[in-house]
Amino acid sequence: MKIYTKTGDKGMTRLVGGAQVSKDSARVSAYGTLDELNSLVGFIVSQMNDTENTDIKAELAEIQQYLFDCGTDLATPDGIREYRMTKEPTKWLESRIDVYTEIPPQIEEFIIPGGTPIASQLHMARTVARRGERYIVSVAWTAEINSHVLKFVNRLSDYFFAIARVVNYRANCQDVHYQRSGKVFHNGPAK
């Protein structure tokens, strides 16, 4: 098998179903960025052992599968094939966030992204998920997308935030606060 087909050497590429688009379109950036995020998650998993944070490690492997579902949906224009993502993966993330948020001490201030190497990389994943989200939003302004993909990726960055804090907490590594932060986290009406 030759993986290189040379068909993309002039800047165009194909979506699911065969429609041609420019490689620099928001849609290609969107699933390309989820592929980048997926690779970063794979890198994080590759550094985790089998004795600590086994719950999180298993979930990250599951998330890698979901990211492919998201990518397939984003590569499918106008819903020409049945979408893969449903509301279930997002609900699952929310239930996991709810569990993890209870574990470390509650915070009111922004925290500096860092801590252990794994936690720090989860913060990186958080921001790459948000980068992917920005491109998905771009696609959504001009084309139909599967709305469950956008919700999932939005929630995913909050999940990464929650587990980064748990990983630090379990390692006895205390969060450093942003010194000039206001009280930004609260339960009042969402702004």
Added chain:
Amino acid sequence: MKIYTKTGDKGMTRLVGGAQVSKDSARVSAYGTLDELNSLVGFIVSQMNDTENTDIKAELAEIQQYLFDCGTDLATPDGIREYRMTKEPTKWLESRIDVYTEIPPQIEEFIIPGGTPIASQLHMARTVARRGERYIVSVAWTAEINSHVLKFVNRLSDYFFAIARVVNYRANCQDVHYQRSGKVFHNGPAK
């Protein structure tokens, strides 16, 4: 506390003060990229021990705080709140660059980004800072920004270049030159 508010599930989000903008706006990309940079810096710090490069490690922690100040300023439209960044952090970076530039041998040619793992990652931080700078410039073309933020981030990439070289020099790891480089670094009038 629930960190997920679901309010951003349709592609819009809020700035400091409450104004609504699209998540794919240059402004959100700008502070989102500084958040990504901050996370990468956190990852680098997480890999540094407490015996080597302690000067640099302490400075990186300080830079993480400043990156939050930059993010807050970029999330503040039309100067509706007092900006946080002043000219001081940029002056401080310049004084540190001046110190560090004297340490390794002077170069005239481009060097290949690499060396020790820490130095290599400082080169990555250098390029992510520059990516952030590109989005800040986008914001600046159509809206008022705090000019100290742009200056700080511009200088920050030069700081990362300077310390990447110092880290390699201290580790006895020699810079590899770009084989087909001209003499690009010089003191003549800036081009």
Added chain:
Amino acid sequence: MKIYTKTGDKGMTRLVGGAQVSKDSARVSAYGTLDELNSLVGFIVSQMNDTENTDIKAELAEIQQYLFDCGTDLATPDGIREYRMTKEPTKWLESRIDVYTEIPPQIEEFIIPGGTPIASQLHMARTVARRGERYIVSVAWTAEINSHVLKFVNRLSDYFFAIARVVNYRANCQDVHYQRSGKVFHNGPAK
């Protein structure tokens, strides 16, 4: 030598030859992203020892040099200087891909990016190369570029895919498949 010239503090910068462009132009993003990719490759090399995957390690060092050639060409507007990239580096990549593709078991389904830390990071490099490619395509729609640069970067992501699989295979680390993948890799006419 002062590496900071302050000339870029207002958002404009210069290309080879001295023409001024905005830092947020597609061209600057294109070579800036190749610089980011180059730094990631440098980081990967910095983690490789001298006993395993020595073929790949040497090739990555060579690729770092070529990435600088690509960057120089992209920083050169309207072909005002002779371009550096020719068809040879792309041919070389193709010959290496052909060799490496034969080593691990053939696949028909998408694989999850991951495995060993090095392989995982090669998947990251694969996706950052593709991000760079997207910006190069943007430049190409409105300006003349050296077409060998686009071909090289397109092939480079396939090369990273091929060697990521080899690194995992040599480490006895089996590829995880995307569970809901169709048979996407095949030899039929390229779609």
